Every structure is written in structure tokens, then in C-alpha cells.
Amino acid sequence: MNNLSICILALNEERNIKALLESVKDLSDDIVIVIDDQTTDHTANIAKTYTDKVIIRAHDDNFHKNKQYTLEQAKYDWVLWMDGDETIELELAREIKQVLENPQFEAYKIPRKNMMFGRWIEHTGWYPDYQIRLFQKSKTRFPCKRIHEDPQIDEGDEEIGLLKNHLIHQNYNSISHFLEKLNKYTSNDALYYQKEKKLSDKDLVIKPMEEFCKRLLMWKGYKDGSYGLMLSQLQAIYELVVMAKIQELNQFDSATKQLDPKLVNKWMKEAFRIWRWWYFEDKIRKSNNPL
Secondary structure: OOOEEEEEEEOOOOOOHHHHHHHHOOOOOEEEEEEEOOOOOOHHHHHOOOOOOEEEEOOOOOOHHHHHHHHHOOOOOEEEEEEOOEEEOHHHHHHHHHHHHOOOOOEEEEOEEEEEOOEEOOOOOOOOOOEEEEEEHHHEEOOOOOOOOOOEEOOOOOOOEEOOOOEEEEEEOOHHHHHHHHHHHHHHHHHHHOOOOOOOHHHHHHHHHHHHHHHHHHOOHHHHHHHHHHHHHHHHHHHHHHHHHHHHHOOOOOOOOOOOHHHHHHHHHHHHHHHHHHHHHHHHHHHHOOO
């Protein structure tokens, strides 16, 4: 086997952990699984049938701190990081073995297929969704600053390679699952951006519209059909909820007591112009590149 450790942080992943471990078991003799102590299912029992390095760790809302702890338990310098709801394609396992025979970079990004509501979402900003997952732990760390962050490569070693084959991510299995994570993630993002973002009432109208247009038109969410439309709307709602929670954290100190309907109408017209701009931009792209 390659001198490769596989690191996993898991919370209530009994429905996914076996498939994950089956997909990576032939890649490494060092599989480290740290399980959040808020886990209430059989994740740990399943994990122990594949590795003796199963560690129960106290919950931290900033779970990247536990990710960093997991890395520190790895036996080897080269690490493949996996989330508890992911698997790897057989072709990716072969590619990783080949790359590690003569690595050209300190880290590699891996494309990821996101499965949502029972299907692969190929557009809407969810593909190729490159993730830094194969790296040397001696030159990599998690910044532990926000909910969505990549591992940070040491300065001077930032050149990152790209692999061709895929991680498979069982992302959101239902709308309720999406909304459950939305509530958690927006709270973390609101805390992160609280002091950085100065919000206006206009932002509450314009920014969700920008997100919707970006996902549905710029990132071709329409090619994912109803799924793309729903996800574009849900991501727009995500932006709105982050801003609303920032207002709440600031005790609504910038909230206006009354709005002028004429002003709101002006913002709505601007939001519609954003839609038209992206719509015609997409048509121009299609005419220049029919494929």
C-alpha cells in the first residue's frame, strides 16, 4: 500500500460510513475516524469493523478544529481527507495510487459529484466542485475560521494539482435536510460576516436576486431542470437568511422603522434588470458557443 493516511470526521453517518470505508479500504493501512460525541447512531460500531483508530471527540460548532485534530492523528504525511457522506470512484483510487508514486505537487484538488434529492446535480454551481483533499499534512492546516473553508497550504507551496476522477458526495437527501443544514450554516456565516458586512434594506432585495441569477443562468442551473430552479431559489434564500441573522446579531440597530413603497419598487426594478442582464448574457454566450 501507499504511505497514505485516510482521515474522516463523522457525525451520525451510519447510512453512509460503510460505503465510504468500502471505497477506501484498499488505499491505506491507516484509516483515522474521529466521531463527534453528539453522534447518536451506530457510526462508531460500523467504523470499528474497518479500523482500530476510531476516536470519540467532543463536539465543536467550528468542526474544522476537529478536522485539524483528525489530521494530527494520521500516521503518514500524505493524507486523503474524506467527509463522512462521501465515497470515491474506483478510477479515483487508481489515480491516487499512481499520483503518489511520483507526486508533482504538495496538494491536489479532486472534482466532486454532488448528489441532491436523489440525483447528480451537474450545474447550478455544484460541479465540478473541486476540493483540496489529497495533501501533505506537514504543509497543510485548516484555518478554522468559517463553516465552508478549504485546507490552507503553506505559503510558497500553493501550486495545486488537479485529479480527473471523482469523489461522490451524498449531499442533501431531502428539502428538510437542506433546510436543517441551512439553519446551522447561516448562523455560522452570520457570525463570521457580522463585523465585515454593512447591510442595507436594498441588499435584502438585490443580493438574493443576484445569487438566484448567478446559479440559474451563469452556472446554467436551468440544465438541471426543476432541481436547478429549486436549488437556485434555496441558495438565494440562504443569502437572505445570512443577512437577516446578521441584522439579528446586531440587534437590528440598522433596521428602518418604515419603508417607502416607491423605494422598494425601485429596488424591485433593479432586481429585474439584474435578471434581464444575466438572461441576455446567457443568450449571447449560447450564440457565440452553440455547444
